[in-house]
Structures are given as C-alpha cells and as structure tokens.
Amino acid sequence: MPIHVERREGIAFLTLDQPQRRNSVDLPMAIALRDAVRGLAAQPPKVVVLCSRGEHFSVGGDVRYFQQLLQGPSNARSAGVAQLVAAVNEAVLGLTELPCPVLGLLNGAVAGFGLSLALGCDLLVATEDTRLLYAYGAIGITPDGGASWHLPRQLGLHRALALALLNQPVSAREALALGLVVDVVASDALQATGQALALRLAAAAVAAQTGAKRLLRVGMDGNLAAALDRERGVFVSVSGSDDFAEGVEAFCERRPPSFG
Incomplete structure (x- = not known):
C-alpha cells in the first residue's frame, strides 16, 4: 500500500510509503491518501503524525504519471489530471479540518505537492537535510493542494511570490527562521522527536x-x-x-x- 496508517496510544501515524519512488504521488497514491484522511476524519485520534518512509518526505507529483497522460488523448489527459488534483486537494482539506493536531515530520526533499501537503499540517518538524521547494514551475504547471492559499498566509505575499517564481530551495534552518517549521533536528532524531511531541499533544486537553x-x-x-x-x-x-x-x-x- 502506498499509504500506511497505524494507531497507537491515541496517535495515528499516517505514512507515505513509496520510498523507491521518493514518495512521488500518482493517482493510486493520491486516492489512498484521500481515503486514509477520510478514515481519520471518521474516527479522529488525539493526534495525527504525517511522516514518510525513505530518504525524502515527498518530491511531489509523479512526473512519469503525467508523462503517461500526455501520451494519450487530450480529454483523457484532462480527466486524469482532474482526478488526481481532486484527490490530493480533498486530502489536504481533510487534514486541516481534522479536530486534532496534525504534526508533520519532514526529511529530504519536500517539493511540489509534497510541500503543499506539509503546509496543510498544524506543526512541522524538519531534519537538517530537509529542503523545501515549490517545484511546480519547473514542469510548467501551477500549484495544487492549497499551496497558493497557505504560502502567502505563512510567508507574506512577496516571499511567497519569490519562492514560486524563482523556485529556490529553502533549507531547514531558513524554514525555521521563516516560521514554517517549529524545530530542526538531526536525521536520526526525527522519529523520537516526533513521538515525544505527539505524546505531549495527546496528553493535552x-x-x-x-x-x-x-x-x-x-x-x-x-x-x-x-x-x-x-x-x-x-x-x-x-x-x-x-x-x-x-x-x-x-x-x-x-x-x-x-x-x-
């Protein structure tokens, strides 16, 4: 399964589980993510921890999937893109509407929809090697997953425009200074830090x-x-x-x- 959900101690761990593809999102993964969030909404835990398996949180949309769509007729392409965007948009909206806190644990590349998904969390912790990248412009497309809504509200309009138009990566330390993440830790400390923070949130009112x-x-x-x-x-x-x-x-x- 491209998405894995595990519940323990009142905490639901929502894991992007396609490390061999750097957790890039194709239609099956988008649908699995949407369905996982629907399940969390139906039975909310005390805390959700959004994390990933592998060296990267997510490099965003699966460009190979888009390439396959481009090889077909234009109406099929539009339908495939619309289905993908509808699924990821619902997943992000669902995360923001969960009654419980959503903690995101970031590592490696957080790009394109990976960035949009991360911005939908309530709190973010990143490893030293984390790099945030808008990325959409690199393949000639505009954002999905709420990036156009979250970025200007979290960074201010001009910083958001700079990130989108110049497509320069933001390091973990820069993200901390900008207020996008609440902590930066060593790679081998991410899971323990996330667990401790999740338990702290789960113990609150x-x-x-x-x-x-x-x-x-x-x-x-x-x-x-x-x-x-x-x-x-x-x-x-x-x-x-x-x-x-x-x-x-x-x-x-x-x-x-x-x-x-």
Missing part, C-alpha cells in the same frame, strides 16, 4: 486543542468581530468540559493537570 485549532484556522479569514463571536461560543462550550475543570483545579492546587 482535547476540547481546548480542537477549539483552538478551529478558531485559529477559521480566523485566517474574516474580521475581528466575527473572530470574537466565534471565540465566545467555543469558550463557553469548552468551559463545560471535564478537562477545563481539571485544568482550573490543577492550577489552583499548583500541580500538573491530568487531562482525560
């Missing part, structure tokens, strides 16, 4: 994390008045949770909280 993620993501659009109204509604709702009661009691008793 679920309703509070769900509400914070939804408010912050929705707050990217709209005005302050609407954001304040959403905040009020979620705050009042979460205040009825057991985790909130435990958090208040633990703070007053000067002890660590034990969230359920």
Whole structure:
C-alpha cells in the first residue's frame, strides 16, 4: 500500500510509503491518501503524525504519471489530471479540518505537492537535510493542494511570490527562521522527536486543542468581530468540559493537570 496508517496510544501515524519512488504521488497514491484522511476524519485520534518512509518526505507529483497522460488523448489527459488534483486537494482539506493536531515530520526533499501537503499540517518538524521547494514551475504547471492559499498566509505575499517564481530551495534552518517549521533536528532524531511531541499533544486537553485549532484556522479569514463571536461560543462550550475543570483545579492546587 502506498499509504500506511497505524494507531497507537491515541496517535495515528499516517505514512507515505513509496520510498523507491521518493514518495512521488500518482493517482493510486493520491486516492489512498484521500481515503486514509477520510478514515481519520471518521474516527479522529488525539493526534495525527504525517511522516514518510525513505530518504525524502515527498518530491511531489509523479512526473512519469503525467508523462503517461500526455501520451494519450487530450480529454483523457484532462480527466486524469482532474482526478488526481481532486484527490490530493480533498486530502489536504481533510487534514486541516481534522479536530486534532496534525504534526508533520519532514526529511529530504519536500517539493511540489509534497510541500503543499506539509503546509496543510498544524506543526512541522524538519531534519537538517530537509529542503523545501515549490517545484511546480519547473514542469510548467501551477500549484495544487492549497499551496497558493497557505504560502502567502505563512510567508507574506512577496516571499511567497519569490519562492514560486524563482523556485529556490529553502533549507531547514531558513524554514525555521521563516516560521514554517517549529524545530530542526538531526536525521536520526526525527522519529523520537516526533513521538515525544505527539505524546505531549495527546496528553493535552482535547476540547481546548480542537477549539483552538478551529478558531485559529477559521480566523485566517474574516474580521475581528466575527473572530470574537466565534471565540465566545467555543469558550463557553469548552468551559463545560471535564478537562477545563481539571485544568482550573490543577492550577489552583499548583500541580500538573491530568487531562482525560
């Protein structure tokens, strides 16, 4: 299977599992990714860890797949491309809409749709050898998977344009300075770091994390008045949770909280 999902300790590990192809995405892999995200949405874990097997997170769309489409009639080409883009777009949107935090672990090349997929995560940790690359322009195509939405919001318009138009790679350290990743670690420390961070997230108050993620993501659009109204509604709702009661009691008793 090109995509592997394993659940343990309340954490779902979603793994891109085509290392021999540098985790490039063809139609079967795109559909498998979409279906895996649908499964996570149907039964959300406490945390999702998006990672890969092999030396590279993902080099993006499988150019060989596009080459095969180009050899067929134009209507078949358009249909094949549309099917691929629909699947990857649904997968990215589904990740952003999951109620739980999504942690991405990056290594090697993170290019094209690989970059778009990574940007759909809530938190990213990268290895020292990670390189982020827009890549779409190199094959004369425009982005999919939400890159045109995420990049200007995370980098600002002009930095996003520079990344897209100049197609220069961004190192892990540069990504850290830009705020795209939250940590940079040695290659052999990525899995342990990701596991520790995932366990930390899984131990937090679920309703509070769900509400914070939804408010912050929705707050990217709209005005302050609407954001304040959403905040009020979620705050009042979460205040009825057991985790909130435990958090208040633990703070007053000067002890660590034990969230359920």
